Amino acid sequence: MANVVELSVPKSNSKIRVQTGLFINNDFVPSVDNIEPIRVYNPSTEEELCTVTAASAKDVDIAVAAARKAFRETWGKNVSGFERSRLINKLADLMERDKQTLAELECLNNGKPVKIARDFDIGDSIGCLRYYAGWADKILGQSIEIDHKTKIAITHPEPVGVCGQIIPWNYPIQMWAWKVAPALAVGCTIVMKPSEITPLTALKLSELVKEAGFPPGVINTIPSLGSVGGLALAAHRGVDKVAFTGSTVTGRKVMEAAANSNLKKVSLELGGKSPQLVFASADIEQAANWAALGILYNTGQDCTAGSRLYVQDNIYDKFVATLAAKAKELVIGDGFDERSGGGPVVSKTQYDRVWSYIESGKKQGARVIVGGERRTTPGYWVDATIFTDIRPDMKIVEEEIFGPVLSVGKFHTEQEAIDLANDTTYGLAAGLHSTDQAQCHRVSSALEAGTIWINQYNVLYNNVPFGGKKQSGVGRELGSHALDEYISTKAVHWNYGENIEWPL
Ligand SMILES: NC(=O)C1=CN([C@@H]2O[C@H](COP(=O)(O)OP(=O)(O)OC[C@H]3O[C@@H](n4cnc5c(N)ncnc54)[C@H](O)[C@@H]3O)[C@@H](O)[C@H]2O)C=CC1
Numbered sequence: 001m002a003n004v005v006e007l008s009v010p011k012s013n014s015k016i017r018v019q020t021g022l023f024i025n026n027d028f029v030p031s032v033d034n035i036e037p038i039r040v041y042n043p044s045t046e047e048e049l050c051t052v053t054a055a056s057a058k059d060v061d062i063a064v065a066a067a068r069k070a071f072r073e074t075w076g077k078n079v080s081g082f083e084r085s086r087l088i089n090k091l092a093d094l095m096e097r098d099k100q101t102l103a104e105l106e107c108l109n110n111g112k113p114v115k116i117a118r119d120f121d122i123g124d125s126i127g128c129l130r131y132y133a134g135w136a137d138k139i140l141g142q143s144i145e146i147d148h149k150t151k152i153a154i155t156h157p158e159p160v161g162v163c164g165q166i167i168p169w170n171y172p173i174q175m176w177a178w179k180v181a182p183a184l185a186v187g188c189t190i191v192m193k194p195s196e197i198t199p200l201t202a203l204k205l206s207e208l209v210k211e212a213g214f215p216p217g218v219i220n221t222i223p224s225l226g227s228v229g230g231l232a233l234a235a236h237r238g239v240d241k242v243a244f245t246g247s248t249v250t251g252r253k254v255m256e257a258a259a260n261s262n263l264k265k266v267s268l269e270l271g272g273k274s275p276q277l278v279f280a281s282a283d284i285e286q287a288a289n290w291a292a293l294g295i296l297y298n299t300g301q302d303c304t305a306g307s308r309l310y311v312q313d314n315i316y317d318k319f320v321a322t323l324a325a326k327a328k329e330l331v332i333g334d335g336f337d338e339r340s341g342g343g344p345v346v347s348k349t350q351y352d353r354v355w356s357y358i359e360s361g362k363k364q365g366a367r368v369i370v371g372g373e374r375r376t377t378p379g380y381w382v383d384a385t386i387f388t389d390i391r392p393d394m395k396i397v398e399e400e401i402f403g404p405v406l407s408v409g410k411f412h413t414e415q416e417a418i419d420l421a422n423d424t425t426y427g428l429a430a431g432l433h434s435t436d437q438a439q440c441h442r443v444s445s446a447l448e449a450g451t452i453w454i455n456q457y458n459v460l461y462n463n464v465p466f467g468g469k470k471q472s473g474v475g476r477e478l479g480s481h482a483l484d485e486y487i488s489t490k491a492v493h494w495n496y497g498e499n500i501e502w503p504l
């Protein structure tokens, strides 16, 4: 019997019960190896919340075997699209029922405010499950005419098989939904490795998976260190596909492990250093709102964070003053306080990392116009920080920070803006603010990124594909495109009338 913890919810008398074992074959089980459990912290207080069982490489083998058995016997081609749809919808209903608890748990473990987790992350995740539930009975093959009298070819979009899914800590529930929903819709089975920093909501969701009625082994959850369980999944010969969200450095390792093992199918959603361009014709108030949202949402811990902002020189002073005032308005604070619009960064490691960038920005000569000062209270707090007077060679301009830290520069011509925006190894997202329609078309076409936002930023929809160019990723999530990542198309060539002479 694996362990259970009861976590107190601040500012209420309630407790959240979480099973902390590995979820394999619809049961919470201990590890077969006696490896050190994972310590889980509350980033708002720095206090340890609990420990959870850490999967070893042998546990990964067991979870993969469970997923394989389910794929062969109860899921995969053994279950209709209607039934997959029904179960995914049921899971969405259970998430809807439990969204307050899930949001409180996400807040405890990740730090993000309860209201943001509930109304955005979880609301969107429920929508994601329902969107793919809608697809489950509409995954169609083709019949391809070869010769009307003798031959036809038929394509079958088959589920690729057992999927290893490795997710990060910045959106623990939402990244879970983005991965799980399309995989289930097409009939794949799953071994999910949540981040070792934020495993609690994936474990809680596993309880809902069982309650929804998914057969054992369809979704297995194995908290583990990346270098142990993550690597073991990426390198596993029994895994047919690995889907990863996280840093570009780790994504490269995942691809290498896939290539060096069984050449499994790989999709990678990686980092970014996304630009936002503000042209002279932009609505300054609105552009400043979106720019602030772009860098401050989720305390900047967002792969699409608009962390480089370039403003046309003739509106620069006015725009920067407006943006600075707006950045100061956001309350970064206790996630159980309804006034908070952002929480702490997720861990001590991230705290040190973000502050090292802020210090490097100061040292390299950029000017801090907002924030840049540490708090003295416990918790991994980083307030909105805006740098101006930047140069392209500064670390804060070149590297992904993953915190609420914005670098602001200026441009004179449209081409200069495009060149600055594209001057990065990343290509995840970019934003532009302009009321000149021809300019919107020209610039969005020239920007090298998988997602372009015009007069908005950081809004995603479950029916619109999402993914990166350049070193920001491979493959697409969301929309119908995500289904392709979990499908292996089989072509059946059928001869019902052509005879051949032999030898040729
Ligand atoms: N694109 C995104 O959404 C994310 C980007 N990042 C970036 O990465 C930086 C570092 O954060 P980390 O937590 O270290 O990211 P990471 O990329 O190492 O972690 C993401 C996931 O990968 C797993 N992992 C780690 N090493 C692995 C390996 N060798 N094989 C397979 N899986 C492995 C982790 O356990 C976690 O589940 C952040 O500061 C940020 O810049 C981090 C999280 C999400």
Ligand code: BAL
Binding pocket: 170, 171, 245, 301, 302, 303, 304
């Ligand atoms: N906001 C898109 C998902 C991510 O940051 O990983």
